Amino acid sequence: MSGAEIAHDPDQTKKVQVFVASQWKLMWWRFRKHRLAMASGAFIILLIIVAVFPEFIAPYDPTVRDPKYVYATLHKLHFVDRSGARIRIYPHVYALKMSRDPVSLALTYTQDANEKIRLGFFVKGTPYKLFGLIPGNIHFFAPVDQSKRFFLLGGDPTGRDVFSRLIYATRVSMSAGLLGVVLSLVLGILLGGISGYYGGAVDTVIQRTIELLRSIPAIPLWLGLAAALPPNWPPLKVYFWVTIILALRGWTTLARVVRGRFLSLREEDFVLAARLDGVSELRIIGRHMVPSFLSHIIAAVSLAIPQMILNETALSFLGLGLREPAISWGVLLQSAQDVRTVGLAPWLLLPALAVVTVVLTFNFLGDGLRDAADPYG
Amino acid sequence: MLQYIMRRIVIMIPTLIAISMISFLIIQLPPGDFLTSVIARLEQQGVVLDKAAAASLRARYGLGQPMHIQYFKWITGILQGDFGQSFFWQREVSGLIWDRLGYTLVISLGTLLFTWIIAFPIGILSAVKQYSLLDYVATFFGFVGMAIPGFLLALVLMWISFAYLGVSVGGLFSPEMEEAPWSLVKFIDLLSHLWIPMVILGLSGTASLIRIMRANLLDELHKPYVVFARARGVSETKLLLKYPVRVALNPFVSTLGWMLPTLFSGSLIVATILALPTTGPLFLEALRSQDMYLAGAFVLMLSALTIVGTLISDILLAWLDPRVRYERG
């Protein structure tokens, strides 16, 4: 605020520069303030990278079993090597040697300091095919000598590397959630929109259907449907049908929200104004109504994804969703069903941590998006 | 008010019918003429169904006849209390479910109560003392509680108590008490085991209720009618409970409708992990072994409970909120 002008002509108007920020930019600015949501967003981007390039990031092929390393303990990372003439600094681990107590038959592993396995970044390791097409063999972080086994997060009951399996599971678990949500989204917006926009008989029919679907408790419905999937189906087919089953109920929530918004928006003055202006119905829907609740949909979607992930995990855990040889967090948790197994190898519970972390970050992100989208919040 | 209840009950009936059809559909889903494939599988597992029993089952359920006749036979049976036969257990389904239903109800209702008793005051305090330490702790707990699904929590808790406390948690009774007749000692034993599934089941519900209560109350706390009440001399506590809490209660109560069935469903998985003698593990086993009459009965029963639960919460809501009662549509 500058100082005052003493004499002035009331008719003189200063040209004021008006900056207009688009809706998206405003949302972004508000979102930026929410630091937890920003951090969650960054974390999720990281997860997406892991999900897209698991072959590169994971040190091993997740399906390779190795009976020499069943229930392998976690490798301790060392950085300082004092064994030689000079002190050298490089990341390495000690080789695992399995031994079985002759009396109790208990399994133990010792880490042999004499045999050091050097680790490196971007090393040449076991070959893979990115997206199943592009051959490659560079791994982000793995032993320099590709014949050596390294267990950052331990080994599972058949000697497979838990860390690699976790990484590969990210892709499946997260995408299962995504597909289900996309399906719910399409169904929800379509049916909710039709219901809200046209009203009348169509609305009633769709509403009753929604109520019906919602009265059936979710878990029994999913379990029942999933149990009906023949056990001899290939994993991909099972994966596809599981997401459909999960989406079957998910669209109802979104449809109700969309319908509610359409119903109230229909009566809004700006819609009436557009109609009076001669704008076609389709354009009214697309250009005028949709933007005003798009932000809410974004927030709803980001909160629906973790729910889907949880549901898939639960189903697979119970053996009714994805099955071996598919790899998802739920499938990984199957090996953790027995308390004694878990007592022996608690790292088998790590997929649970992964699930919880992902769900939490999506929740924070969703909260942040919802706060940013709602101008009156 | 009575009109409202009547209206809702009348609407309930077609929904129930539709659900029974869907449950039946689920029963029919597994491919093949299902009795023969089930018999074959059972024989594989060493359970032999004698020919006479198989024939009587066929007749009873009209297998081999068109779908709608089978459905009618099933439904009329249910209305007479006959839920069908479990192939795996070779027993009447109703007997099987009945045994377990009691415990399921106890756990679910107990958890519901526990959830409410905890969530209600914490939610209120959290909103009234916004940004205080209690608020941050409650909010954090709310987030975390909602992110951890019951079955994961059950797994982790079991592991912790096994690995670090040497205690094996599971079941509703200590091994010696299982078959013992009911007594005060047995009751206390039950309570000492009951809190674990209740905590696990109740955690996410409590967390979400706290958040809902807090959010709703925050919305209401600064509204003019609250300030007006304060401006005419009503005391703070009385004011809080009579006005904003009462209004904030409405969305809270409407969540009640789905809480009970959610608890039933949620307890399914948790009960499996903790090996509780409730309906959950039985249902799961039924699904895994495609013991479909048992499974179908479960789906029907749980769905019916959902509808009843929704009805109860709708009635409660109408009783609490006059706006709902007078709404025209």
Place this chain on the structure above:
Amino acid sequence: MNHNNLLLEIKELKTQFFLDEGVVRAVDGVDLEIGRGKTLGVVGESGCGKSVTALSILQLVPPPGRIVEGEIVLYRQSDQKEPSPFVEQVKLTHLHPRSRQIRNIRGKEISMIFQEPMTSLSPVHTVGNQLIEVIRLHMNVDKKEARERAIEMLAQVGIPKPELRVDAYSFQLSGGMRQRAVIAIALACNPGLVIADEPTTALDVTTQAQILELMLELQGKRGMSIMLITHDLGVVAEMADDVAVMYLGHIVERGDVDSIFHDPKHPYTKALLRSIPKISPGVRQRLDTIRGMVPDPYNRPSGCPFHPRCDKFMPGTCDRIVPKRISLSKGREVRCLLYGGTDRE
């Protein structure tokens, strides 16, 4: 005004809000007097602090706001007639916001009604419930009698069929009816002062006229004082005996309604009066506006808060010195350096 005619006195009141972005001095040294049976109109733009002043009287300022300085005194007249009516001075600012004493005053000796009749009543309680609540809170009557009084109050505020309406919910009443019900609740215990914060702003013009008429009528019958807060000069002209003009937490001018309207002293008052659209035939003129905008509360202008928008701005003076109260004549005050106060302190 002597203490027999004075009902409420506000002395040097400062109420501030302590926010993350800074301190907002919503009320920055306000002096007001409300006479018995009189109506004081407090005028000003949105955000000038009039509502906060009102809230401060009843210790209703919401956190993070707080009264930081000043005194508000209620002159309570006892029933004692001989030898002379004893007047007790109750320092409202010294009462804790949750204390029993202030609660006894709220609704009973001083009442407040708010702008939004739509949301001033609880959506889940009947009108009667809220009326009976305030009656039983402050008066020692049983349920039956309280209900009778409630119905009577509803009748007095002009609600038809009060015996039926007492059991109605607020959403069943129109806006005008709701505001009448609010007035009924505020007046149920016969307060000496009613603070009305923009009571008719949310209503249509016809209803507005009816409500104002009702308030005048009830004032005539009961002899209560009214503190009417509004931005509408027309309402002030019709209702007020005395007027106080507020700008950015300061009372810039005070006086009786005639003097203010016919002989305004402060440039802001003059500008306000000038900005009222005039209905005169033929002339097509631009509406007079006050140039500039109300400043950002975190960025108060130095010196006189009005100086950036003032026609009579004196550079070097108005932007350095905060004007003090200048008493022009009895009951007539102005805070403007044009009238004095320029001697450097």
